[in-house]
Amino acid sequence: MVLSGVTKRFGDVTAVDGMNLEIRDGEFFSLLGPSGCGKTTTLRMIAGFEYPTEGSVRIQGREMGLEPPNRRPVNTVFQSYALFPHMTVAENVGFGLKMRGVGRSEIAERVARALDQVQLAHRSDARPSQLSGGQQQRVALARALVNEPAVLLLDEPLGALDLKLRQAMQVELKELQERVGITFVYVTHDQEEALTMSDRIGVMNEGRLLQVGEPEAIYERPTSRFVADFIGHINLVTAECAGSGMVRIGDGAEVAVPGVQGAGGKVTIALRPERLHLTAPDADIPAGANRLRGVVRRRVYHGDGFTYEVAVAGTVLEVRTENTPGLVRYEAGSDICVYWDPSAANLVED
Amino acid sequence: MTGRWISRLLGLHSWAVYVFFYAPIAVLVFLSFNDNRLVTVWTGASLRWYREMLENDQVLSAIRNSLIVAGVSTIVSVVLGTAAALGLERFRWRGRRIFDGLLYLPIIIPDVTMAVMMLLFFVQVFGLVELAFGPKIGLGLATISLSHVAFNISFVAVVVRARLAGLDPALEEAAADLYADRRQAFLHVTLPLIMPGVLGGALLALTLSLDDVVITSFVSGPGSTTLPVYVFGLVKRGVTPLINAVSTVMLVASMLLVFVSLIFQRGDGKVPQGTRQ
Amino acid sequence: MAAPVTPELEAAAERAQARRGLLVSLPAYAYLVVFFAIPLVIVFVVSVFGRRNPRGATVYGPPTLDAYRKIFEPGPDGSYLVLEIVWRSLWLSVVTTIVCLLLAYPLAYYIATRTPRVRNALLVLVMIPFWSNFLVRTYAWRVLLGRSGPVTAVTSALGLTDTPMIFTVNAVLIGLVYGFLPFMVLPLYAAIERMDWSLVEAARDLYASGWQAFRKITWPLSRPGVIAGSILVFIPAFGAYVTPEILGGSKTTLLGSYIVRQFLQARDAPFGSALSFVLMSVMLGATIVYFRTGARNL
Ligand SMILES: Nc1ncnc2c1ncn2[C@@H]1O[C@H](COP(=O)(O)OP(=O)(O)OP(=O)(O)O)[C@@H](O)[C@H]1O
Ligand SMILES: [Mg+2]
Numbered sequence: 001m002v003l004s005g006v007t008k009r010f011g012d013v014t015a016v017d018g019m020n021l022e023i024r025d026g027e028f029f030s031l032l033g034p035s036g037c038g039k040t041t042t043l044r045m046i047a048g049f050e051y052p053t054e055g056s057v058r059i060q061g062r063e064m065g066l067e068p069p070n071r072r073p074v075n076t077v078f079q080s081y082a083l084f085p086h087m088t089v090a091e092n093v094g095f096g097l098k099m100r101g102v103g104r105s106e107i108a109e110r111v112a113r114a115l116d117q118v119q120l121a122h123r124s125d126a127r128p129s130q131l132s133g134g135q136q137q138r139v140a141l142a143r144a145l146v147n148e149p150a151v152l153l154l155d156e157p158l159g160a161l162d163l164k165l166r167q168a169m170q171v172e173l174k175e176l177q178e179r180v181g182i183t184f185v186y187v188t189h190d191q192e193e194a195l196t197m198s199d200r201i202g203v204m205n206e207g208r209l210l211q212v213g214e215p216e217a218i219y220e221r222p223t224s225r226f227v228a229d230f231i232g233h234i235n236l237v238t239a240e241c242a243g244s245g246m247v248r249i250g251d252g253a254e255v256a257v258p259g260v261q262g263a264g265g266k267v268t269i270a271l272r273p274e275r276l277h278l279t280a281p282d283a284d285i286p287a288g289a290n291r292l293r294g295v296v297r298r299r300v301y302h303g304d305g306f307t308y309e310v311a312v313a314g315t316v317l318e319v320r321t322e323n324t325p326g327l328v329r330y331e332a333g334s335d336i337c338v339y340w341d342p343s344a345a346n347l348v349e350d
Numbered sequence: 351m352t353g354r355w356i357s358r359l360l361g362l363h364s365w366a367v368y369v370f371f372y373a374p375i376a377v378l379v380f381l382s383f384n385d386n387r388l389v390t391v392w393t394g395a396s397l398r399w400y401r402e403m404l405e406n407d408q409v410l411s412a413i414r415n416s417l418i419v420a421g422v423s424t425i426v427s428v429v430l431g432t433a434a435a436l437g438l439e440r441f442r443w444r445g446r447r448i449f450d451g452l453l454y455l456p457i458i459i460p461d462v463t464m465a466v467m468m469l470l471f472f473v474q475v476f477g478l479v480e481l482a483f484g485p486k487i488g489l490g491l492a493t494i495s496l497s498h499v500a501f502n503i504s505f506v507a508v509v510v511r512a513r514l515a516g517l518d519p520a521l522e523e524a525a526a527d528l529y530a531d532r533r534q535a536f537l538h539v540t541l542p543l544i545m546p547g548v549l550g551g552a553l554l555a556l557t558l559s560l561d562d563v564v565i566t567s568f569v570s571g572p573g574s575t576t577l578p579v580y581v582f583g584l585v586k587r588g589v590t591p592l593i594n595a596v597s598t599v600m601l602v603a604s605m606l607l608v609f610v611s612l613i614f615q616r617g618d619g620k621v622p623q624g625t626r627q
Numbered sequence: 628m629a630a631p632v633t634p635e636l637e638a639a640a641e642r643a644q645a646r647r648g649l650l651v652s653l654p655a656y657a658y659l660v661v662f663f664a665i666p667l668v669i670v671f672v673v674s675v676f677g678r679r680n681p682r683g684a685t686v687y688g689p690p691t692l693d694a695y696r697k698i699f700e701p702g703p704d705g706s707y708l709v710l711e712i713v714w715r716s717l718w719l720s721v722v723t724t725i726v727c728l729l730l731a732y733p734l735a736y737y738i739a740t741r742t743p744r745v746r747n748a749l750l751v752l753v754m755i756p757f758w759s760n761f762l763v764r765t766y767a768w769r770v771l772l773g774r775s776g777p778v779t780a781v782t783s784a785l786g787l788t789d790t791p792m793i794f795t796v797n798a799v800l801i802g803l804v805y806g807f808l809p810f811m812v813l814p815l816y817a818a819i820e821r822m823d824w825s826l827v828e829a830a831r832d833l834y835a836s837g838w839q840a841f842r843k844i845t846w847p848l849s850r851p852g853v854i855a856g857s858i859l860v861f862i863p864a865f866g867a868y869v870t871p872e873i874l875g876g877s878k879t880t881l882l883g884s885y886i887v888r889q890f891l892q893a894r895d896a897p898f899g900s901a902l903s904f905v906l907m908s909v910m911l912g913a914t915i916v917y918f919r920t921g922a923r924n925l
Contacts, residue, residue: 008637049523051640066640069526076527082520086542095538096528143528353837364737364749367730367808371756374767374805377777381770390775434655441648442641449656456663458914460866462883463670463903466890470673470900471666500662503655561761564868564887578762585766585873589773597763604759612751 001046001151001183006055008041015041017207019055023151023185028177030186030194033204034230039187040079042204043153046185048072060150070099075144077154081136083128089115089139090124096147114146117176134165141176151183158193170197191231195219203227220272224349228270235271235317236348240264250314255290256342268348273320275344278308278330281337291339292317296330312338375601382594389589399595409596411573412580418491419566419576420559423498428552430499431506432544438507439514440522456504465568468497472569489571497569498559505558506551513547546614553611557604674900683894694901709885709902716882719796720864723803727811727860728853730804735815735852736845739822750816757809765873768802769793772874794876802870807863811856818852819845858917862910882906 001023008016016038023029031039044050046057048069057064059073075096083092094111102110115121118138128136137157144152157173158166174197177184188194194201195215202212203226211218211227222228225236239247239255243263246254257269277285285291294312308319308330317338321327330336381389385396403409437443438450456464472493480486521543525535541548560578567579575583577600584593649656674694677685702708738749756764771778772793779791792798822845830840868883875881880888886906889899 047523047527049526051637053637066636066643068531069523070529070531074527076524078520078524080518080520082518082524084521084524084539084543095525095530099525099529099531099534099538147528356837360733360737364734367734368752370730370805371752371808374771375756375759375764378763378767378770388775389770390773390777390780430655430658433651437648437652437655441644441651443645443648443652446648446652449652452656452659452664455667456659458862458910460862460883460903460906460910462866462868462886463907466886466899466903467663467666467670469890470669470896471662474669496662499658503658507655557758563762564883568890578760581766582762582869582872585762585769589770593766594770597760597766600760600763605755608755608758 001060001185002058003042003046004056004058006042006045006052006057008038008045008050009053014207016045016052019207019209021202021209021212023183024200025150026181026183027199028174028184028186028197030188030198030201031204032188032191032194032201032230034189037204038207039189039204040155043076043155043185043187046151047074047076047153073150075147075149075152077137077140077144077152077157079155079157079159081128081140083136083139083143085128088125088127089120089131092128092139093124093143093146095143100147110146114142117145118142133161134169137161137169141173145176145180145182148180149182151185153185153187155187156189157186158188166193173197195231203230205230221346222270222348225268225270228346228348233273233318233320235273235276237269237271237315237317239267239269241267250312253292253313255292255345256288257345257347258342259347268350270346270348271317271340271344273307273318274322276317276319276338276340278310278319278321279337279339281335283337285337285339286341289339289341290345291337293335293337296332296334296336298332299330310336310338378594379598379601382591382598384591384594387591389591389594399591400599402592403595403599406592408575408580409577409592412575412577415491415494415574416560416577419494419498420556422495423502423559424552424555426495427499427502427506427555428548431503431551431555432510432548434503434507435510435514436540439511440519453504453507456501457508461562461564464497464501465565468493468500468565469568489569490574493569493571494566494574494576497565498562501565502555502558505554506548509551509554510544510547513544513550517543549611549614553607556607560600560604670900670903673896674898674904677897677900679895679897685896694897695905697898698901698905712880712882712885713905715796715879716865716867719800719803719881720861720867722800723807723864724811724857724861726800726804727808728857731808731811731815731856732849732853735812735819738812738816739819746820753809753812753816757813761806762869762873765802765806765870768798768805769873772798772801793874794879796875796879798874799871799879799881802874803864803867806867806870807860810859810863814855814859815849815852818849818855822848854917858913862913865909865913866906 003019003021006016006019007014019042031042033039041050045052046059048064048067048071051066064072084095087095090111093114094107097107097110111124112121115124118141120135120138120142123131123135128139131139137160140157158169161169170193173184186194186197195218198215200212200214201218203210203218205226210224211222213221218227219231222231222234228234228236237249239249239257241260241263242248242254245256245258245260247257247260247267247269248254257267260267279285281293292312294310294317297309297311297316299309300307303323305320305322306327306329308321310317310319319338381392382399383395383397384392385398386393434449434453438446438453472489476487517540521539522535525539526532530538562576563578563582566576567582570576570579577596581593581596581600584590673685675690675692676687678688678691678693680686698709698713699707700709734753738746738753741749770776772791773779774791774793776791776793779789782792783789792801826848827840827844830844831837835843866883867881868887871879871881871884875884882902883906886899886902889895889902893899
């Protein structure tokens with residue numbers, strides 16, 4: 001599936017801005033971004049509920065143009081589920097097949113199989129209103145999957161569920177996707193969900209697609225300040241290039257950052273808190289590591305670890321340590337040394 | 351302490367209002383079983399006036415006319431009104447605002463003005479037809495039905511529109527997403543879900559049509575008198591036990607309609623979970 | 628990757644949508660233009676271009692406001708008959724509205740504060756008269772208030788009066804209140820029922836007396852219902868025809884009956900049309916007030 005130069009404007013609002021995106025067959029692709037960034041609008045243009053102001057949508061090599069939703073090889077799982085309240089679970093799931101003129105016995109068979117897949121075979125005669133939120137969600141899923149679409153679109157399908165159920169469904173969804181091998185385009189604003197489930201992620205902000213890549217690449221090597229900041233915790237430090245792979249930060253301390261060129265330019269470097277390490281001021285550190293001396297400002301306990309705020313070189317860095325046996329704790333006010341491997345730092349665009 | 355008194359008074363007042371609502375109807379129904387020719391002189395219970403009603407050709411023909419007009423105008427206005435509600439609620443088009451305004455007018459216009467409008471209109475049309483084609487046509491069941499449709503469309507559209515507005519648009523999108531074309535989406539999803547609204551609109555249209563006196567009396571011709579117009583004519587001349595009997599039948603008919611609608615609404619009246627956002 | 632730019636796509640979709648919308652609405656639209664808009668124009672044309680000839684037929688000539696002027700002119704006997712009728716219609720419908728409000732507000736409040744099951748039953752009891760035949764309900768009062776009717780029997784037994792109330796202004800007032808009371812109860816109930824009762828509790832908590840809490844919280848919050856109900860009663864009461872015809876007498880003619888008389892008896896279509904137009908304008912004015920105050924959202 002290919003989106004090329006897709007732009008959607010509602011009056012003065014540009015909901016999606018010049019999006020180019022290729023989604024591979026059989027992959028679990030997540031669109032991730034804050035509220036109002038245009039994720040739903042993108043999905044609606046793929047499904048055919050909305051037509052692009054500019055650009056084109058191709059699915060399976062076929063130009064979609066003005067094709068209405070019922071003639072596109074995609075199905076949608078709506079955020080509100082949109083189950084038909086006047087039909088039973090089985091009738092809901094069989095609706096798409098019935099509309100396509102599939103024979104009655106085949107419908108019954110395929111519906112039964114689809115309901116089996118989502119463990120709801122025993123509720124096939126219930127009405128949607130008699131089901132719990134999680135069950136409704138699974139009916140919506142079965143209703144879409146039973147049609148064996150080329151692409152399945154899911155708009156924050158787990159948004160309405162509580163945390164426990166949500167986590168269970170994340171696992172279930174991912175397994176299901178691997179089993180059926182259908183391309184999933186999954187919209188979410190929950191970065192953890194995107195990271196754990198996706199083959200690839202596209203991060204959006206204000207209608208623009210900022211970065212596309214595998215979860216690890218997105219997390220480890222964000223290319224922009226927005227992506228770095230949106231996903232997980234991160235230290236963003238403004239620095240000045242000091243030539244030969246070095247940058248100068250805050251009060252003038254110099255640290256090595258791979259990939260820095262020239263001198264005098266301003267750059268932003270991104271450092272994950274868990275990639276920073278703490279040690280006593282004069283302790284030995286691995287060769288080639290960057291080191292800065294500082295003072296512990298605050299320590300926060302998380303159960304599985306601690307977060308320190310450390311004042312170094314005129315800025316404040318967040319450092320994350322894991323709660324391992326024999327961990328040394330540092331009290332607020334103690335002098336300390338922060339060090340990290342230069343490869344842990346990442347240059348990002350503003 | 352005072353709070354208790356106030357709530358006592360409230361209760362008392364409310365029951366008094368209910369007595370006010372029902373006592374006149376009850377008296378009327380009671381007196382319809384009076385045997386005496388004088389309405390208010392009770393001589394004994396009998397079904398005499400109901401028998402006379404059933405033997406009165408004018409009453410029977412008025413009932414027949416009323417049913418024809420109400421049936422035709424309800425069916426036509428339910429179809430047109432539902433379509434209008436869909437056109438206004440589900441599509442954006444130029445001229446939509448004007449249509450919206452035009453659709454509200456028949457609801458707020460006084461009966462008397464509408465009666466005048468329809469009379470002058472039909473007189474003009476008949477004049478033109480006579481001038482152009484020769485045949486002389488007159489007022490009758492057709493003009494009554496046409497006039498009733500003119501106000502009923504609006505009432506049906508308003509009721510159906512309210513129902514449509516409460517319907518999650520995602521349901522219709524889901525139908526389209528599941529390979530239903532426009533016709534199938536309407537038949538299988540939209541129509542069943544707005545059915546309570548359509549039935550409510552139909553009931554309203556039926557009631558308004560069976561209630562109307564002014565407009566009908568302006569556009570009816572000889573032999574096309576409806577029941578309310580006929581009764582109205584009788585009432586203006588005085589009170590008779592026959593009117594009591596006919597009135598009771600009309601009351602029972604409207605109550606039957608209400609109960610049928612209540613039964614219908616019980617099944618699907620509440621907005622199901624899936625249709626709420 | 629060259630992005631094929633297709634700016635006409637969205638526009639084409641919108642055009643298709645507009646076409647479909649118009650097509651779906653067209654039957655009703657066309658019907659209302661032919662059988663409503665054109666008749667309305669005809670009434671206006673008759674009121675401005677028409678004049679009554681001595682035989683009662685309408686003939687047409689250059690535009691004139693004579694028909695409208697006639698409203699403000701004294702009749703042959705020197706009395707301002709039309710203005711009197713308009714004035715009577717106006718105050719009768721205002722009094723009807725006020726009486727309905729006084730009767731309906733406590734009732735609506737009472738219904739809204741019952742338990743859901745009782746509430747539904749009480750509501751159905753209001754709905755039944757609402758749906759019952761208007762003519763029949765009015766006729767019932769003709770029986771009650773008539774010469775040997777039960778009400779007259781009671782008043783004379785109590786030594787109050789022997790004259791029956793029928794054919795008086797009071798009879799018309801009772802009929803109007805009886806006829807339109809349900810139109811007041813239902814919107815009032817809707818407004819009070821959806822009110823946030825915790826606000827009243829908060830007011831009581833802040834040392835407001837029951838009366839103060841009502842004045843400062845309940846009444847303002849139920850105002851949309853009051854406005855909606857008042858308009859729903861005032862409009863049909865002002866144009867009433869059936870009620871004054873059945874319960875009123877020669878001295879209680881209201882505007883609705885007077886207009887009808889212009890057509891069925893006086894055969895003065897231009898004057899009747901002008902009066903209809905005035906009547907409609909008052910209604911439109913009242914309705915605009917209704918929409919302005921947002922009472923429509925009930
Ligand atoms: N039909 C519409 N008319 C006008 N503006 C719209 C319409 N649909 C979306 N928008 C606007 O487009 C922007 C993107 O909306 P969209 O629903 O795609 O965001 P989203 O990323 O799905 O957000 P969320 O996470 O809150 O669902 C928003 O500013 C929204 O207000
Ligand atoms: Mg969204």
